[in-house]
Amino acid sequence: MTTLYGYFRSSAAYRVRIALNLKGLDYDQVPINLVNGEQRGGDHLARNPQGMVPSLVLDDGSVVNQSLAICEYLDEVYPEPALLPADALARAQVRALAQLVACEVHPLNNLRVLKYLVGELGVDEGAKLAWYRHWIAEGFTAMEATLSTDPSSGDFCHGDTPTLADICLVPQVYNAERFECDLSAYPTLQRIAAHCRTLPAFQKAAPEAQPDAS
Amino acid sequence: MTTLYGYFRSSAAYRVRIALNLKGLDYDQVPINLVNGEQRGGDHLARNPQGMVPSLVLDDGSVVNQSLAICEYLDEVYPEPALLPADALARAQVRALAQLVACEVHPLNNLRVLKYLVGELGVDEGAKLAWYRHWIAEGFTAMEATLSTDPSSGDFCHGDTPTLADICLVPQVYNAERFECDLSAYPTLQRIAAHCRTLPAFQKAAPEAQPDAS
Numbered sequence: 182m183t184t185l186y187g188y189f190r191s192s193a194a195y196r197v198r199i200a201l202n203l204k205g206l207d208y209d210q211v212p213i214n215l216v217n218g219e220q221r222g223g224d225h226l227a228r229n230p231q232g233m234v235p236s237l238v239l240d241d242g243s244v245v246n247q248s249l250a251i252c253e254y255l256d257e258v259y260p261e262p263a264l265l266p267a268d269a270l271a272r273a274q275v276r277a278l279a280q281l282v283a284c285e286v287h288p289l290n291n292l293r294v295l296k297y298l299v300g301e302l303g304v305d306e307g308a309k310l311a312w313y314r315h316w317i318a319e320g321f322t323a324m325e326a327t328l329s330t331d332p333s334s335g336d337f338c339h340g341d342t343p344t345l346a347d348i349c350l351v352p353q354v355y356n357a358e359r360f361e362c363d364l365s366a367y368p369t370l371q372r373i374a375a376h377c378r379t380l381p382a383f384q385k386a387a388p389e390a391q392p393d394a395s
Numbered sequence: 396m397t398t399l400y401g402y403f404r405s406s407a408a409y410r411v412r413i414a415l416n417l418k419g420l421d422y423d424q425v426p427i428n429l430v431n432g433e434q435r436g437g438d439h440l441a442r443n444p445q446g447m448v449p450s451l452v453l454d455d456g457s458v459v460n461q462s463l464a465i466c467e468y469l470d471e472v473y474p475e476p477a478l479l480p481a482d483a484l485a486r487a488q489v490r491a492l493a494q495l496v497a498c499e500v501h502p503l504n505n506l507r508v509l510k511y512l513v514g515e516l517g518v519d520e521g522a523k524l525a526w527y528r529h530w531i532a533e534g535f536t537a538m539e540a541t542l543s544t545d546p547s548s549g550d551f552c553h554g555d556t557p558t559l560a561d562i563c564l565v566p567q568v569y570n571a572e573r574f575e576c577d578l579s580a581y582p583t584l585q586r587i588a589a590h591c592r593t594l595p596a597f598q599k600a601a602p603e604a605q606p607d608a609s
Contacts, residue, residue, distance in 0.1 A: 230540035230541050245487045245491065246491045247490065247491035247494040247498065249490070249494055253487065254483055254484070254490075257486065270453075270457055270459070273464045274459070277464040280463055283498055284461065284498050285445065285502060289508065294503065297526070301522075301525070301529075312516075323445040324444075327444050
């Protein structure tokens, strides 16, 4: 059985749970408690030298790290339903939306970064929140500008089936809500995220539905 | 003719230059001066709502943003020489290495982030440098641990031909050198980067070889 090493609130693990659910795959979950530092333990470092989650361990013991690499792997090995469109340009545009979240927003608001701001730089709670909201606003403003004008957006970020872009958007919206970011300027993102959340694959992947939720 | 909107020192634009060169593609370059804020001008925002580089504009006017999405697009449309291995698991492992750089190191050390640290958070030059070097060390330690033990690493990050992982590694090493990071703990990364730099595709992509280099 495939095993996902993750954490209920990890936005990157959340992406992989959505992808696994969309593909209809069964998987075991092993929680790695990021708040308690379990990701820095020897067992986890052996499978993920970055000390991060998620890691997907396959039946034969092979390990795949990095959430987007895991999603692309799943899409290549289990092609249906597809997480990327067929056309190369459309695939690139979906990947660019996913990377807008995964390379420009989420890395800046990761737990380890917030800890560095407070611990090493002595940033206070207000400035930490402002930092968090700033990067959400930067990324979501660009994503809203793209999705509200691109004729290829539909019920989802691209057309009427969920793709890698939605897989990244929904966990990022969840995070933004948790940090009480004002999302009123992003009606298209809100509409798409709300639609995604009507699907069982997204519902089953939500942080509050995980065995380690607290 | 394909046009790359980039900036000589942008690590993400540098990746795309390497990919274009490895594929043997001709392209025009239009510099977007990030230090002068040209990325926030209306012309550039119309093609890249994030106000970032690179953007690749195709013959028909279509735009592809996000460096890894551009590289994957090039690999799908121009399959030879391949930037990813054939096997799904190996592809995932190469993508994970690329994303280790593109999602965990580079986003934290981007110019806009350094500007926020200094401008909004009042961080001094010493603490800014320590931040920069901290995230390089975190990422490179993990990458060295993987590449020094993985039997699939060779002259390059994966085997004996350049892949997406090398395309991300070399610009990150360039950045680390520019910020005088101590790289002595990463002999495998140094060996692979040095080997890449013997190839014309990497040499022609180097920041100092660009028309806007200053």
